[in-house]
Amino acid sequence: MSHSTALRNEAKRIIASTSGFARSNYIFLQEVGQITSQPDFISQRNSLLSYLFLVVEEGEGEFTYEEEKYDLKAGDCIFINCEHAYSHCAKNGSWTIHWLHFFGNNMNLIYDEYLQLEGKVVFAPKCPDKYIYLMEEIYRLSSNEIPIKEMLLYNKFTSLLCEIWKDNHSSSEEMMDEGKNQQILKQVKSYISKNFAMKVTLEELASKFFIDKFYLTRLFKKEYGKTIFNYLLECRLLESKRLLRNTKLSIAEIAIQVGINDVSYFTKVFKKIEGLSPRDYRKKWQEV
Template sequence: MAITLFHGDLVKSNRIIYTPSAFAKANLIHLQETGELQAQQPHSSKRKGLFSYLFFVVLHGSGTLKYDGSVYSLTVGDCVFIDCRKPYAHCSSNDLWTLKWAHFYGPNMNAIYEKYMERGGQPCFHAHTLDQYHQILEQIYEIASSADYIRDMKIYEHLASLLTLLMEEGWDPLRNSFSTTKKQNLQNIKEYLDQHYQEKISLDMLADLFYVNKFYLTRVFKEQFGLSVNNYLLHVRINRAKQFLRFTTSSIEEISHACGMTDANYFSRIFKRLEGISPGEFRKRW
């Protein structure tokens, strides 16, 4: 866990970049980052392909969010709840905004967000209970910055409260962004990839194992999770490799094998494509 106060030309922020325990990452909805920022001048922040969900609330000022093909105008009291695997950009206007946010993830978050959208929830909405959102984020920040030995469980409790509040406020049976055609939920296949990334996996094997047409699997998996099966598996493997690089002295070849990629040169090429630097450079930075 690291606490950073950042002052720059664009923003002034007080944030916590949080490292959950291995237990929390595998079993709980867990915190990745939380904080508050004040824009110092109009600017845009763009990201994509993050295995994370973002919630933020506008406390002061105004701006816009570009997400999933739409542009949303945001002002005081507006909230954002999005899947960060999809590209997004948020931009402060001349009326410089202050935001309070949390990035989080978990083994069931994809299904939870899908249910939120099925119930009529929207990426952006105006809060009916702004104080509650503000209070939950404050509590998460305080716990994350503490030395409490069960802070992961306490953070999980407050993230669950946040999601419950989002479900309550997002409920609108007349508004549903999903197709009326029922599609098979592929969460079990995603979880299989999360757990068996070390093994040799192919589309044909998954199709046989889960009794699903591989062409249907290819199309619907990307619709539900924002990445193709192969790209999702690569991200899982590279994220695991980053942990090995940070916390072990294993060689690049040993790490590539441990992550299900038997060719170390191929592993290094994929790592650099996704992370922008080589495995060796990544290890030196940490």
């Protein structure tokens, strides 16, 4: 491995220590990290018994693999066998990348199958954030000492490979059926409109409707022109206006009934959206 002498900015890295059992039976972590670097910082490697997965979070870069050059931009991903020579660096200013080095006894067969099914060395997923989130989870997990850490990491790598497969093959559930996505979105919207008074989280919705939470976020915003959080808030405010007009419940009671336990926050949001405080809104309707 060779590097220039350029200054690394905000670099963090963990080099994993792996047991013999994990090396024999799991896909295991070798290194995980993140770096923001300038164009004169060049990473080069060759003949490394490892697989690299890399995501560009910000900026642009150049990547060379098996003597073929690729231009990279934010959101692009790399998945390669590091036994072959490769290098990468930023261009047109700094870039921020996240990377994983990992290996396992079956990885050569897995990667060969990936290529045979027309998997790409460089690809641009619809939702790169899910990979960054997963790599950050691997970083956090690898920095903790817990008894089953290596098994948990193996589970994360299995999830990573599944997501890579989905984004590279048109038969994946996320990409092949637009009609199914529409159906899921309608179900999510209906669920929120009926359960807004309860605690509704993105993680809960993703689990309930069997969809990646980042992918769901992008689909919902694209379809309805608003975020899931904004739609949830819209449902809560609509019900609060009905209660202000038609009941004698206190402002605090109404806030709780629509799923907002902090009355100060409720008042602040209500006034920001409606241009009136809840009290003034109620008074205005009582005068009609």
